[in-house]
Amino acid sequence: MQVDxxxxxxxxxxKKAEFGMFLDGGxxxxxxxxxxxxxxxxxxxxxxxxxxxxxxxxRLIATTEKPKAMVGEFAHLMVKSVENxxxxxxxxxxxxxxxxxAEMTRDLRAGQAVVVFVYLDKSDRIxxxxxxxxxxxxxxxxxxxxxxxxxxxxxxxxLGFKAIINGKHWGMIYANEIFxxxxxxxxLKGYIKKVREDGKIDLSLQxxxxxxxxxxxxxxxxxxxxxxxxxxxxxxxxxxxIYDMFGVSKKKYKMALGDLYKKRxxxxxxxxxxxxx
Numbered sequence: 001m002q003v004d005x006x007x008x009x010x011x012x013x014x015k016k017a018e019f020g021m022f023l024d025g026g027x028x029x030x031x032x033x034x035x036x037x038x039x040x041x042x043x044x045x046x047x048x049x050x051x052x053x054x055x056x057x058x059r060l061i062a063t064t065e066k067p068k069a070m071v072g073e074f075a076h077l078m079v080k081s082v083e084n085x086x087x088x089x090x091x092x093x094x095x096x097x098x099x100x101x102a103e104m105t106r107d108l109r110a111g112q113a114v115v116v117f118v119y120l121d122k123s124d125r126i127x128x129x130x131x132x133x134x135x136x137x138x139x140x141x142x143x144x145x146x147x148x149x150x151x152x153x154x155x156x157x158x159l160g161f162k163a164i165i166n167g168k169h170w171g172m173i174y175a176n177e178i179f180x181x182x183x184x185x186x187x188l189k190g191y192i193k194k195v196r197e198d199g200k201i202d203l204s205l206q207x208x209x210x211x212x213x214x215x216x217x218x219x220x221x222x223x224x225x226x227x228x229x230x231x232x233x234x235x236x237x238x239x240x241x242i243y244d245m246f247g248v249s250k251k252k253y254k255m256a257l258g259d260l261y262k263k264r265x266x267x268x269x270x271x272x273x274x275x276x277x
Contacts, residue, residue, distance in 0.1 A: 001026030003052050003060070006071030006118065006126045011062065013046050023050065023062055033062040053126055056095055068092045069118045071126060074135075074152050074164055076185020079112045089116065089128060103129035115154050115184050132164075140199050141169040143192045151190040151203065153182050163190065163203060171201040178205065180239050180250065207247060216248050216256040221265065221275070229275040234268050 003009045003025050011023035014030060021038045025031040033050060042048055050062035051070070068091045069075030077089040080096050087108050088096035099108075099116060108114065116128035117135040129135070132154060143149070143165070151163040151171070160175040161182050173182070173190070193204040223245070224231055233241060235257055239250040246253060257273070260266045267274045 003028050003031070004071075005052055005054075005060070005124055006120060007052070008049055008066070008070070009052050009062075010047050010049050011052075013042055013044050013048060016044060023048070025052075025060065028060055031060050031062050033064075037062070037064045039064075051093075053093065053095070058125075063093065065093060067097075069097075069116075071118050071120055072167075074115065074117050074132070074154065074167065075128075076113055076115050077128070079108050079110050079114060081110055082108050087114075089114070091118075097126065097128050099128045099130070103127070103131055105130040113185065136164065136170055137168045141165065141195070141201065143169075143195055143201065145192055145194060146207075147192045148207075149190055149192060149203075151188050153184055153186040153188075156184070165190075165192075165201065165203070169201060171203040173203045173205060180205075206243070206249060216246055216252060217260055219246060220256060220260060220273075224266070224273070224275040229277075230272055232272040234270070234273055 003011070011025065011031065013021050014024045015022040019032075020035040021033045021042060022030040023033055031052060033048070039048070048064070050064055051066055052060060052062050055061040068077060075091065077091055077097065079087050080090050081088045084101070086101040086104065087099040089099055091097040097118070099114070114130055115132065116130055117132055118126065118128050119135070121127045149165050150167070151165060152167070153161055154164050154170075155162040159172060160178060161173045163171050163173055165171045171192075188205070191204045191207055193202040195201050233245065235254050242248070242250050242253045257266070257268065261268055265276055267276055
């Protein structure tokens with residue numbers, strides 16, 4: 001057995017010591033779980049899920065703490081310091097994550113946040129890289145139009161935002177189809193809008209086939225009638241709630257709401273919207 005460095009592992013407790021519990025690391029030998037991380041009820045021969053990494057003296061060590069990103073994942077992390085050899089990032093553990101100078105795509109300073117990929121270097125040391133394209137799959141993605149996917153916002157361009165799909169492929173969310181604020185490192189659900197002949201992927205943040213602003217008006221009226229003439233939502237309601245209820249962006253909802261208001265079909269108040277008699 002060999003542990004996965006930089007990932008979660010289920011390891012067996014083999015020996016109790018004054019300063020912690022030693023775990024069975026298989027080919028990597030015994031790995032210390034320091035005393036502060038040892039649960040009170042952990043006994044020899046019990047299994048425990050731990051994150052395995054290197055301590056400040058480059059020895060394998062285990063922790064029950066989970067970092068903000070593991071090996072093989074993309075993350076948006078804060079720069080804690082910048083040295084001659086590179087930068088050090090806050091990834092939620094006592095020992096900071098190393099970003100080598102050669103893996104930086106621009107000058108950095110403490111307090112900035114950067115999007116990186118976490119990887120193992122040639123010496124099996126955990127490190128990170130801002131050169132994201134190296135870690136994006138070059139193989140065609142097996143996606144279908146309308147398929148729901150996990151998105152990680154990786155970069156902003158003149159066209160919109162580039163997002164990493166299911167941790168593997170680049171996709172594009174075009175600016176004219178973005179109705180809420182997006183930020184680097186944001187994780188959210190999205191949909192495959194189109195897979196182009198050249199393999200590039202267009203994305204949508206709205207489920208395909210949902211109503212447009214032109215036909216959402218009748219749906220709002222229908223819901224009002226079903227709820228006795230009142231709905232506790234208005235033009236200040238959170239975009240997520242609007243999407244859950246009507247399947248459209250807040251912008252399209254507000255356009256339809258304004259149209260119904262101008263036609264004197266509804267009244268908009270602070271507590272919601274009312275169907276006029």
